[in-house]
Amino acid sequence: MSSNYEDVIIGLEVHIQLTSLKTKLFCACNADYRGAEPNSYNCPICLGLPGSLPVINKKAIEYATKLALALDCNLNSISYFFRKNYFYCDLPKGFQITQFHKSGGKAFADGGIITIKTNGAKKAIKLNRIHLEEDPARLVHKGSIATSPFTLVDYNRSGVCLIEIVSEPVINSPEEAREFLKQLKSIVQYTGISNLDLTGAARVDANISIRGHERSEVKNISSFREVERALKWEIQRQRNQLKRGKILTQETRHWDDKRRITISLRTKEFEADYRYFPEQDLVPIRIDDDFIKKVKDILPEMPLERAVRLHRDYNLSEFDSENLVLDKDIADFYEDGVNSDPSFGPNEYKQFCNWLMNDILRHLKEQNKTIKETEIHIKQVVDLINGIKEGKITTKIAKTFISEMMNGSSISKIIEKNGKKRISNEEIIEKYCKEVIQENPKILEDYHKNPKAIEALIGRVMGKTKGQAAPEITREIMVELLKTLG
Numbered sequence: 001m002s003s004n005y006e007d008v009i010i011g012l013e014v015h016i017q018l019t020s021l022k023t024k025l026f027c028a029c030n031a032d033y034r035g036a037e038p039n040s041y042n043c044p045i046c047l048g049l050p051g052s053l054p055v056i057n058k059k060a061i062e063y064a065t066k067l068a069l070a071l072d073c074n075l076n077s078i079s080y081f082f083r084k085n086y087f088y089c090d091l092p093k094g095f096q097i098t099q100f101h102k103s104g105g106k107a108f109a110d111g112g113i114i115t116i117k118t119n120g121a122k123k124a125i126k127l128n129r130i131h132l133e134e135d136p137a138r139l140v141h142k143g144s145i146a147t148s149p150f151t152l153v154d155y156n157r158s159g160v161c162l163i164e165i166v167s168e169p170v171i172n173s174p175e176e177a178r179e180f181l182k183q184l185k186s187i188v189q190y191t192g193i194s195n196l197d198l199t200g201a202a203r204v205d206a207n208i209s210i211r212g213h214e215r216s217e218v219k220n221i222s223s224f225r226e227v228e229r230a231l232k233w234e235i236q237r238q239r240n241q242l243k244r245g246k247i248l249t250q251e252t253r254h255w256d257d258k259r260r261i262t263i264s265l266r267t268k269e270f271e272a273d274y275r276y277f278p279e280q281d282l283v284p285i286r287i288d289d290d291f292i293k294k295v296k297d298i299l300p301e302m303p304l305e306r307a308v309r310l311h312r313d314y315n316l317s318e319f320d321s322e323n324l325v326l327d328k329d330i331a332d333f334y335e336d337g338v339n340s341d342p343s344f345g346p347n348e349y350k351q352f353c354n355w356l357m358n359d360i361l362r363h364l365k366e367q368n369k370t371i372k373e374t375e376i377h378i379k380q381v382v383d384l385i386n387g388i389k390e391g392k393i394t395t396k397i398a399k400t401f402i403s404e405m406m407n408g409s410s411i412s413k414i415i416e417k418n419g420k421k422r423i424s425n426e427e428i429i430e431k432y433c434k435e436v437i438q439e440n441p442k443i444l445e446d447y448h449k450n451p452k453a454i455e456a457l458i459g460r461v462m463g464k465t466k467g468q469a470a471p472e473i474t475r476e477i478m479v480e481l482l483k484t485l486g
Contacts, residue, residue, distance in 0.1 A: 005173035008208070008211070009169050009209050010206060010231065013164060013204070016162065018031075018193050023057060025060055033157050039155050042156065042158070047093075048093025054279075056283075064108050064163055065287065073112035074111045075287065079099055080106065080282075081279040082277060082278055083276065085276075086274055092158060097279055098164075099132055108132055113125065116179040127165060138157040146256060174229075185202070204224065204227050205219050214250040220254070220255070251264055252267070253265060306331060310334075314353075348385055352382075359399055391424055393422050396462065396467035397466075424473055433477050433478050
């Protein structure tokens with residue numbers, strides 16, 4: 001697929017469930033529907049039965065204010081709820097209660113910005129608005145949506161609180177979209193309003209067009225991870241259509257994450273098709289300066305602020321600090337760890353970061369787990385670093401400990417179990433060095449022409465000792481032995 005995206009225009013609509021809320025947006029039903037018996041968390045309000053009256057969840061207003069402040073949006077002192085009318089089986093009422101930013105209505109907050117970095121360059125992605133709305137029901141299909149013989153509906157999700165974040169159409173590549181979502185996820189995690197690692201906690205609608213042509217909207221991409229793939233596919237599909245002389249039409253498409261293609265659902269609706277009108281059963285939302293100040297006072301340190309502080313306080317590079325703060329749990333683990341040992345200084349600060357962001361993070365990705373879903377604890381990493389510093393183990397040996405550390409095993413128990421101790425006895429190392437020289441005459445011959453061949457000999461010693469020989473001692477002994485051989 002082509003990687004030239006100069007003519008591509010992308011706008012994202014990100015729907016985030018406020019999973020930290022205990023109840024739904026307009027009723028007292030339990031909002032923690034995951035794992036519950038289908039259609040067991042319902043009431044007349046979230047099912048839209050005649051005569052039922054919704055009441056706004058005050059905590060949802062606080063959480064929306066938190067996010068608006070974190071994204072540097074302009075909060076509207078008054079905003080309204082509207083009815084978005086369309087008929088579909090996931091809407092028991094026949095309409096969705098949401099906020100509308102036209103026809104006299106205002107979104108919860110306007111503007112905002114998320115700064116991303118791609119190819120070393122920073123770019124500010126402007127936001128159009130954020131607003132509150134209720135989640136529709138959950139549709140369940142057998143296999144793919146395109147091939148399923150039926151659709152099941154679980155109304156437990158109906159009425160759960162969503163915040164929709166709408167970007168301006170200023171994203172120009174799938175890679176920029178990925179970085180945008182990565183930064184957004186980090187900001188949401190720091191505010192504490194949602195756990196986006198939960199299934200279905202975040203869904204994305206992506207509007208994609210080739211400049212000068214009609215756009216397509218790819219609906220309900222079920223995870224941030226899938227967005228980049230969906231965008232790459234849809235961009236190539238549109239380009240292929242244009243190459244064949246076809247005219248692109250405005251339409252709604254679905255991302256099939258099993259076949260990894262987009263499929264057409266329907267001709268795209270326009271705003272007029274939804275017949276927006278004010279929700280007469282809900283009063284306007286009014287927030288004043290005192291309320292905003294109270295929320296601002298409890299707003300935690302945000303990722304970019306924390307990155308600046310880590311760069312300053314722990315002497316980390318800008319790259320390390322910016323990557324470290326992306327996951328709040330990882331950043332918390334780091335700060336708690338480096339501050340747990342009074343002997344730690346700049347060298348250990350850097351080492352702790354390296355272990356966390358390389359070996360440990362690699363293991364987490366391979367296992368598809370968060371750091372909180374493992375048994376790893378701070379003392380293990382501290383003991384690992386100190387063990388290397390004190391010469392008890394080598395870095396190579398330490399790398400083999402990660403898997404067992406994730407299961408909670410202490411460094412001392414891992415060493416005792418595996419017998420992986422650092423060999424620093426010079427007589428033992430010299431014995432191995434002599435064996436390697438004797439067994440590898442070709443490398444020895446190469447060494448006389450190119451001194452860099454010593455690395456191959458040292459590598460053979462490390463292989464014989466399973467990485468347990470102290471590298472610095474091995475090098476010194478090997479250099480001396482080679483000198484005696486002329």
